[in-house]
Every structure is written in C-alpha cells, then in structure tokens.
Amino acid sequence: MKKKTLYLFIAASLSLLVAYNSPDDHYFEVMKNLEIFGSLFKEVNTYYVDEISPNELMNEGINSMLNSLDPYTNYIPEDQIEDYRIMTTGQYAGIGIETITREDGKTLITKPMKGFVGEKSGLLIGDQILKIDGIDVTTKNGNEISHLLKGQAGSPIEVVVKRFGSDKPLTFKMVREKISTTNVPYFGMVSNEVGLIQLTDFTYNASKEVKDALLKLKEQGAKNIILDLRDNPGGLLGEAVNISNLFVPKGSEIVSTKGKVKEWNKKYNALNNALDTDIPLTVLINSSSASAAEIVCGVIQDYDRGVLIGQNSFGKGLVQVTRSLSYNSKLKVTVAKYYIPSGRCIQAVDYSNRNPDGSVGKVPDSLRVAFKTKIGRVVYDGGGVKPDIENEKPHVPQILSVMLRKGLIFDYATEFRVKNASIAPAKEFKLSDAQYQDFVKWLANKDLDYKTRVERTIESLEKTAKEEKYYDDIKPQLNTLKDKLFHNKDNDLQKFKSEIKEELEKEIASRYYFADGRMEASFDDDPDIKAALALFKDESKYKKILSK
Template sequence: MKRIRKFSIIIFILLAIPFVAFKYDDRYFEIAKNLDIFATMFKELNAYYVDEINPNKAMRLSIESMLKQLDPYTNFFPEDDIEDYMTMATGKYNGIGATVSHQNNKHLVVMIYEGSPADKAGMKIGDEILKVDGVDVVSRKGIDMGRLMKGQTGTTVKMQIKRYGQNSPIDLTVGRDIVKTLNVPHSGMVNDEVGYIQLNDFTATAAKEVKSAFSELKAAGMKKLIFDLRGNPGGLLNMSVEICNVFLPKDQLIVETRGKVADWNKKFMSMENPMDTEIPIVVLVNSSSASAAEIVSGTLQDYDRAVVIGQRSFGKGLVQTTRDLTYNTKMKITTAKYYIPSGRCIQALDYSHRNPDGSVGKVPDSLKTAFKTKNGRTVYDGGGVDPDIKTEVPAMASVTANLLAKNVIFDYATKYYFEHANEKPQEKFTLKDSDYQDFTNWLKTRDFTYSTSMEKSLDNLEASAKKENSLDAVQENLKSLRDKISQSKQQDLIKNKADIKEQLEAEILSRYYYQKAMKFVSFERDKEVQEALKLFKDMPKYHSILKGGK
C-alpha cells in the first residue's frame, strides 16, 4: 500500500508541475486531467478491488488498448520485449539460432540458422523439445520458448530433445552467441543470363547483402535481374534508400517523409554512385510486400527503372520512429507518411479494414489520385504498388491446405530427412514418384481427416433443414452428395499431386539447407518467375511497358 501511495504522490507532483502552463492550452489541460483521473482510478482499484491486481499486466493492457485506437504499427515495447525489438531492427540477437513452434501439443524446432550454435550442436528441424535447463516444457502450452533459449553470449542452455527414429531422449548443451538472420537467403543464376536475388527483410545489413549478391551475379555473367520482394514485410527506411541507389544515379530523390512535426519532413536522396543503371530488372511483389519493399518497388517503377510483376502490394506507407521511454521501455510510433518520387503515397486509404490475408481491399477509383512516372506512365496512390503485369494467386486445394495446417507435410519431411540423411538434394530437386507413393502410404497410418468447403456448405444446409423441419425431404439428396464428395476426396491426393509435391519438396529442402532452400527449388512452377523470364525473352515488350505501352 505504501508503494502505491508513493506512486500516486509522484504522479501528482509530475502532473502539478506543468499545470500552470497547461491551463492556457485546452489540449494540454485535457491530457493532464485525464492522467490524473487514471492515476487516482488505479489507486482506488488497487486498494479496494476484491482480488490482487498485477500492475504490469493492467498497465500493459491499458497501453495496448490506447494504441489500438491509432494504427497497427504504433507499438509499445516493455523491457522484457526489448530484445525482440532489437532483433527486428538489426537482424541480430543473442541466442542459439533455432525457431520453436507449438504444434500438435509439441514444442518443435521448425527452423535452424546455418552456422548457429544450434546447428553446430547438432540440433535438427523436427526435434521435439522436452526440457530446457531441467524445466519440463512438454505440458506447458503458454511458455515462451524463445525467451527460454535466448541469453547472453558465452552462456549455455541444456536441452533434452526427442528425435525421429530415436527411442531415448537426447541431451544437448547449446552455447549462446550472436545469431545473424539473412536478408538475402538466396541469389543465383536462373539461366545463362538471368540472375535472381531474393530479399526477405530490410535489417541493418540488407543493402550490403544485396550489393554483394549483385556483384557475384554480374561476375557470373548476369545480363538481366529478377529481384524478388514477395513476402518482404519491410524494415529500415535507410536500407530501402541504399538499395534503390544500387540501380539509380546519385542525387535522385528516393522517398520523402511528411509528418505533423516539421523535423520529420525529410527528403532521402541517393548518395552514392550506382552499381548499374542499365541492366533490365523485374521486381516481384505480392500482397505481403510492405513498407520498405514498397519503397523499392514503387521507386524503381516511378523512375521506369524496372517492370513490376505480381499482385498489388500491402499498402503500408507509414514511417515509424522509435522513442525511448522510462524504465528501459520503448515505443515505435508512426510519425510520418512516405511519398515516392512520383508524389504518390503507398499507404492504403483505410488501414483498419483489410482482407483476411492482410492486403487492402479494392479501393474505389474515385478515391485514387493519378500520378506520372518519369516517362509519363500513369500510376495511382491509395493502397500499395500496382504491378505492371498482374498475376493471379491460384487457390490452394483443401487437401493441400489441410496437409500444411495439420503439419502433416512438416512431419513427413522430418521422416524423409532422417531416412535420407546422406542423400543431400541438389539443384532443381524434385520428389520421385516412388517417394510420393511412400508419402500416400504413410498418410494412411495417420489420423488425417479434413472437410472441404462443399462439405461445410452441406453441413450448413443440413442444419437449416433441421431448423425448418424439412430434413426428411432432403436427407436422401444430402447423403448422395456426401457420398460423391467422399469419392472425390479419395482422389484428391492424385488430382493435387503436383501441388502437394511442391510443398513437400520445399519442406524437405529446408531440412538440408535451412533458409537457403530456395537455391535448390525449381522455378518451373513459379508463376511470377516464369512471367519474368517470358518478358525477358521479349525485350521490345519490356521497353514498351517502361515507355507507357502495353
């Protein structure tokens, strides 16, 4: 109680000091008044509520509720989460280099970083973690495994794991060190003249990694480039500027920020001599390409420096700045919007209402403003970067989606790896038909069931018929339809073999090559890559698009 009283006194003093200045400003008076109300309310609540109140939890919920009224990107980081924030900003953290996910009531290792302490200690994707430093984690669903494994460089963590094919648990002692996540997990030659760079993030070394990959590809004979920003959530603004500068001349406007505070109104120019201003470029984007990824794709589009292929990007044109708070906490706050060289803002007009995949819905043409690229092409604001060549994302079959969602493909990849540990896949790896048959046979031993959208519709129809007392009239038809669907489902593994194999191949490759698995994936079924290769074979069309043609 004494501690709460002391806290209330401190709050009162802090509020009272600036009150003289506030009384002349209604806005500041309202802020002071409401802070005082909040402090006194919490004091009374803590003193008289029937149960004990956790002040950290109560304040955290209050802060999150307040920020929720703003935009999705203004976030508070308590002291416990500062390391997670630093990981996002730098791409580095102190830990073992393994990602753990809770799946099917198991704590499973789902990714390992190459060369990390976990990799060196012999940990494998698919391992189930049983104990961490003697603590049994099997029955603890809500436990933060990442927090348990992270720690200062030079310390160790003792882990007990269960591994496929092993009857007894395995004890591992894993050292902790600085773990670096890759921004460019894969780059290489698609064919004799087309290079490929996959950029997954924009942490502090993103530009350096892109430059290094580009130099290596040029030395290998690259004449054209596919720059893959699909699924890239963005990151540091300065990295997007540096990466644009790789392909654009010095002293060009890359992006401009405008905010309420004049200090945030800045123009970011290309500062260095470029590496190449002539090489033909195709940038790949999708609905998950956001923020810095949209600056790069949109700016290269505005300068007619690249053709953009894929789906409309996410639509995040907001700039966040980190502010230090008391007690080693931080807040990432939206301070400005960014505008790319044509003058358009990529920000979705309504960021609070999105599609299930996070992408912005169709923005009415009446709400869009037209802008011009360097060559006079018309581009629009109001919700992401519109590709020059649009591709559709094929709908995933129910059987494939459920095999992924229920971790069946993940589990089979674990089985495959330990049964083929000495048979490392090579480039353009494809699963043999005999292996796919092994998968279907193995699947019969699993308790795998799923419902199609048609079955769910029939369930709704049956429920409505029961409610209206008309089930007898449609019962026979419903049974007939269910039988037909059941027969069709038995053929799903055959009808969707190509898609299922593709998912199996990607998961299997991750067991051997971790984040670099893309290097060994065949691009033959990658719709956007194939569209880029097709365009590169028709260079008159490529140049025509950049000049405003079709």
C-alpha cells in the first residue's frame, strides 16, 4: 500500500510536469523539484540499509522545509487534527481540567475549570491522578493523560486521585460534558470605579465575551476599563476586528492584509456601532502579546482611543489560513502581512532575509519607518507595538525562580488548603508575618539549593584565572568577593520576602477561588495594574498622553 501511494504521487508529479514544460515557467521549477523529491524518496525507501518509516521520514522532510519559512507555517497530520480543532475553537468534551503537570514523577491537577463537572465533583488543585477508567497513568505523559480525560460528551469516566493528607485514594465518577474554554477567564472590579477584563485568547466568541464583560462592568459602576492582553498569543483575525469595534466607531478601518495572492489583499472595517467610544481605557501588553492581540492594542493606539501600559509587544504581523490536504491532513500557511490603521506593519522578525547560517534577525532600527496616529503622535513599524507607558518586566529573584521550578510554592499552597478551611476574599487575603515564617520553617528540609548569577560568574572567573595562571594574583580579591556575595538561603528568604509572599498569596488564593482568586490576589502588587489605576486618577496626564 505504501509503495502504491508513493508511485501514484510520482505519477501525479510527472503528469503535472508535462503540463508545465516551459523552462521559463515558475511551475516548471516546482514540478521538476517534486519529481526529484519523489525519485529520491523512492530510492531511499528501497535501498537504505535499515528499515525506515516512510511517515516519519516524510514528516521530517516536510517540517524541515516549512521551518525554513517561518514558525507559523505548519503541517498538521491527521492524528493532530483534533488538538488543532480544540486550539482554534476552544471546544472539546471532557471534565474541565484545563491543565495538568508532571512533578517528581506525579501527575498533578493544576487548573480545574470552575463550573464544570470536574470541579463540581470535588477535584482540587494538587490532586494526584492515579487512574483513569481503570488505566494506571502514573507513568504516562501529559498528552496521554489529556487524551484519556477527553471523550464523547455524555460518556462516563472514573478518575482515581490521591489527595494531600489522605492515604486513601479517592474515586470520582463523572460524565463527560462539552467544554468551552473561555477567552475571558476573568472580569471584575479592581476598585469602585475601575473594571478589568482579562482576555487570554481569540477563539470563537471572544468578542461576545468581551462585550458581555464590558456591559456587566458598566452595570457595576465601572467608569474606567483595563483591558489585559498580557500573554495573549492571538488567534482569529475576525475576533480582533470585532473586539476593536467595541471601542472605535462604525466604519473605522481596523486592519488591512497584503499578500502575494491578490485574494488576500483585504481591508477590514468596523461594521457595527461601537459599544463605548468615550470610557477611559488602558490596555496592558507585554512581550507575549502577539498577533490578534497586537491588532487590538495597535488599533487602540492608532486611534488614540486609550493608553497602552507594559512592555513592547511580540511583533507578529503575519496572517495564516488553513488549507486542506490529502488524507485529512492540513497546512497552516502564512499568506499575508497585516497593517494596522496608521499603515504600519508590526512584524519584528524578517524571515524573508535570512543570515548565511540560516538564522533570522529582527528588523534593524535603521530600517524602521515612522507613522502617525490619528491625532499625529509618532509611532514606528517593524518592532511590535510600543506601550505609551513602559514598565520594566518584574524581576524574579533566583530563589523564587527555583521555588517555582521545583513546585515548592505549589506544594505549600496545596498543604495550606488542607489545613485551612477558608481564607479572606482574594482581594483582601494577605499572609501574616507569622504565616510566612511557617513557610520558611516548612522549607527547612526541602531541596532549595541554587546558585545565583553572580556566583556562577565568580566561579567562571576563578576557572579562567587558573587556566591563564592569574589565580594566585587575584585569589585574595576573589575570596573577599565570595564572602560578600555568595548567597545565604536564610538571608534571601528575608531579602526577597515581599516577592515570595506575593507569589504565595496568588497560589493560595487559587486553591479557594480558582483563576478569579489568582487574579484578584495580584491587584495590589501588579505594577501594570497599579500604573493603570494611578493614570485614571490623573485625568490631565491621561489626556496629555493622548494628545499630540
């Protein structure tokens, strides 16, 4: 069967080659190379010394070819179509466990979705999954476990877990249901007059979710809005257009696309009456805000509709569409670049001009072109969207980074939940100094060994000095530096107390109030939210930023 398919492929290539036999014709080059590829593939399969998998070899060849273009042009084989559908629609059937993680050989539930059968049945963050429908999953990877949790809506499922503090496994019998992951995992009031909408995706219905959230916040008294697009990777262009339309008037150009094929040269305008063109608006962005998220924040900036706060966005100005291929596979291919209302393309990486070694670089500052917003503020293309108020990305101390990587913050929050039936509302919850000291004591027998960047630099310097025979000359100075700079774990626990407490409070709040709790526990510490609140209080500064 494999040989038959291969010969059919070669025959088809040859027949097309006859149709495009002009040496000047671009398609002649295409089909000539297809013939060469087909012949080579046949010869390798026939004569290579060891048995090889045609599917694996072909997938490797396809992926290597597409990798030479850009990271967003991808081949999706039949066995990955379901995962792709879930990613683009946000819909599947299961029990509502959004994320699981492997830690120390255990599979732990890290994010049950509020309101779905898993959470309603009593599954908690930190539960270790032991069995699914009688299948031992203790040695399976995350993808295998995820597939076992999913199935037909209405089908029964039995999940056995081990809960911290209990030696007896717990069995949960449930029925799978249709799951729709939300694009707006949180909206709520940050203060009496400021509402916040967290938008994390642009799958179907994203614009409806944002619209509904905005209306409800206004009903609750919101006179200012924070739209949080941080860590939003983008998604459907149509949803970006509709979300932008909520804040800018009907008829406004939102985005245009230009590609090699004329059918991708399009303009997308706001088709509906705006929901609110006047409410003061801030948009939070960071280096992981990409694609559709950049269209929205770019529209807000280009029309001087609101103030952008945070860090420079990712810089993805490329449009992809999905094309159907043989045998139920698909190709996601970049077909155009998009341009926001000022006329700028925010694409930051130049994939069309690779370096000799195959690497790609960002568009150099010397080639970036200036554009103007509606009232004449200067903005630039070729490097993402630059915020109006720049906040440095919060520094994560080495000790906290190690705690997060080793799951110590996660494990302590799980244990805290077992020992404490309730806590204050997430907005008010604070760890006391005594509770923080309990955490410090809990760490005493945990693996928290680490080296700071300064320590690694000194060790490298010491090694180089020995190799180049300068060590004896600088040994006293190095020893002095070591005494002063080598970290002390106990000192670091106090020096970075505020940063560690902040992370603990968010993780603990999530045990009681899920994603809402994590977000609300961050309100008083989040530098971007604090900057937005301060700006809303200073009306003259807000207006000055949005003036020429």
